[in-house]
Amino acid sequence: MASQPRIAIIGGGISGVCLAIALQKRNLDVTIYEQAPKFGEIGAGVAFNPAATRAMKLCSTDIYDAFEKVATRNISTEKQKTWFDWLDGEADEPIGQEPYLFSLTNEFGANAVHRAHFLDEIVDLLKEGTTKFGKHLDTISDEGDTKPLKMKFHDGTEEETDAIIGCDGIKSSVRIWMLGKDHPGSSPSYTHKYAYRGLIPMKKAVEALGEDLAQNAKMHMGHDAHVLTFPVDHGETMNVVAFRTNSEPWPSSEKLVLPSEKSHVKKDFEHFGPTVQKIIDILEPNLDCWAIFDLGDHPMESYHKRRVCVLGDAAHATSPHHGAGAGMCIEDVAMLAEVLNDHKVRDQGLKGLEIAFKTFSETRLERTQWLVQSSRRSGDLYEWRVEGIVEDIEKIQKECKESNEKIWNAQITEMVKEAKSVLDRNF
Numbered sequence: 001m002a003s004q005p006r007i008a009i010i011g012g013g014i015s016g017v018c019l020a021i022a023l024q025k026r027n028l029d030v031t032i033y034e035q036a037p038k039f040g041e042i043g044a045g046v047a048f049n050p051a052a053t054r055a056m057k058l059c060s061t062d063i064y065d066a067f068e069k070v071a072t073r074n075i076s077t078e079k080q081k082t083w084f085d086w087l088d089g090e091a092d093e094p095i096g097q098e099p100y101l102f103s104l105t106n107e108f109g110a111n112a113v114h115r116a117h118f119l120d121e122i123v124d125l126l127k128e129g130t131t132k133f134g135k136h137l138d139t140i141s142d143e144g145d146t147k148p149l150k151m152k153f154h155d156g157t158e159e160e161t162d163a164i165i166g167c168d169g170i171k172s173s174v175r176i177w178m179l180g181k182d183h184p185g186s187s188p189s190y191t192h193k194y195a196y197r198g199l200i201p202m203k204k205a206v207e208a209l210g211e212d213l214a215q216n217a218k219m220h221m222g223h224d225a226h227v228l229t230f231p232v233d234h235g236e237t238m239n240v241v242a243f244r245t246n247s248e249p250w251p252s253s254e255k256l257v258l259p260s261e262k263s264h265v266k267k268d269f270e271h272f273g274p275t276v277q278k279i280i281d282i283l284e285p286n287l288d289c290w291a292i293f294d295l296g297d298h299p300m301e302s303y304h305k306r307r308v309c310v311l312g313d314a315a316h317a318t319s320p321h322h323g324a325g326a327g328m329c330i331e332d333v334a335m336l337a338e339v340l341n342d343h344k345v346r347d348q349g350l351k352g353l354e355i356a357f358k359t360f361s362e363t364r365l366e367r368t369q370w371l372v373q374s375s376r377r378s379g380d381l382y383e384w385r386v387e388g389i390v391e392d393i394e395k396i397q398k399e400c401k402e403s404n405e406k407i408w409n410a411q412i413t414e415m416v417k418e419a420k421s422v423l424d425r426n427f
């Protein structure tokens with residue numbers, strides 16, 4: 001082993017880039033291997049909750065500052081603490097007069113970024129030469145406790161390293177290597193929900209919907225479908241995600257995103273009222289449709305195998321109904337960075353890395369896998385699909401409040417403290 005262990009991060013999405021920054025901040029030696037020719041995120045919004053922003057600060061205050069630079073909250077002064085207002089999307093009421101159902105609030109309400117803009121900001125924080133592009137990891141070879149790990153890439157090259165952290169998303173090659181390709185947990189499951197996503201210039205959205213609907217986070221509920229909107233780009237753009245549930249299989253075995261068009265959205269939401277119809281009218285004519293897959297049917301029993309581990313979507317990809325998948329990635333990063341930086345881990349070389357990964361896995365499994373299941377249920381609550389609750393708004397509100405508060409109120413410093421005591425036990 002070199003004087004300092006070499007850590008390979010597979011994948012340069014939000015998880016991989018934040019992890020590299022957090023580890024570099026702690027003077028660890030990291031390289032990102034990204035399959036794409038350059039960094040890239042889709043043009044869509046992603047919201048971060050209070051627990052995620054606390055975790056960001058622990059990863060590196062530079063990540064938090066970058067986030068603050070591009071973050072957008074609700075525009076109205078009285079909505080600064082509102083996460084979402086829930087509305088009856090099916091009601092046949094004029095635009096802006098959908099019956100109000102309930103709201104959830106937290107310390108800073110909706111707090112969203114345009115994904116590509118956030119990634120651009122954090123990529124600038126990486127040390128020069130951190131990332132190797134065009135490197136799709138095919139497989140790993142682990143030749144024993146004292147030997148380096150070998151990574152085999154699709155371009156025919158091989159590289160050695162001391163530890164591998166898979167941040168390679170829902171179709172993770174690292175997870176497949178850990179579980180074996182025939183293991184049911186190697187493939188994600190279709191949740192029978194899909195989502196159309198769009199970005200609308202705010203000026204156009206305000207003209208069509210009025211200021212309150214366009215500039216503040218709203219959730220329009222309905223049978224087997226729901227539509228959410230929130231502002232991004234410092235209020236210059238309204239982000240739209242329109243979810244639909246049906247029992248059909250997803251039509252592609254390869255692609256999670258398929259091109260679609262507005263006429264399909266119109267058909268899927270024909271039972272919604274004038275406000276949602278208007279939102280659809282102002283979408284671009286051609287837009288993408290995203291299949292919502294997760295890892296909820298066959299959750300991993302462990303996030304590590306010796307000196308290889310997975311985090312973020314690679315470990316626990318979730319449906320997005322809590323708006324917390326990326327937030328969990330950041331919590332994972334903060335936790336793993338703190339554990340890897342522990343002096344006991346640093347003093348023990350290769351063995352220390354394995355114990356760090358074991359500790360990370362033991363302390364992150366419960367919360368991250370609970371999220372996957374709770375998110376599935378939340379999606380169904382928003383669509384009046386939960387048996388025994390259906391359209392009982394009081395019960396829906398109560399459940400949503402409880403589950404979201406469990407996400408938002410978590411304290412990363414407490415979670416790290418607990419992980420450190422698990423680490424002590426594992427040594």
Ligand SMILES: Cc1cc2nc3c(=O)[nH]c(=O)nc-3n(C[C@H](O)[C@H](O)[C@H](O)COP(=O)(O)OP(=O)(O)OC[C@H]3O[C@@H](n4cnc5c(N)ncnc54)[C@H](O)[C@@H]3O)c2cc1C
Pocket residue numbers: 010011012013014015016033034035036045046047048135136137138167168169170171172173174195241290311312313314318319320322323324325326327328329
């Ligand atoms: C519709 C929708 C809305 C969402 N909204 C929110 C939200 O509001 N809030 C929130 O917190 N979360 C949200 N999420 C979840 C969030 O998007 C994900 O949890 C997060 O982006 C996952 O980041 P990641 O870096 O782990 O994975 P990814 O973003 O998938 O990145 C994986 C990276 O690894 C690379 N890669 C893959 N395979 C390989 C390989 N074999 N070798 C090398 N590189 C590889 C990829 O090119 C990519 O760059 C949403 C998700 C969806 C689908």
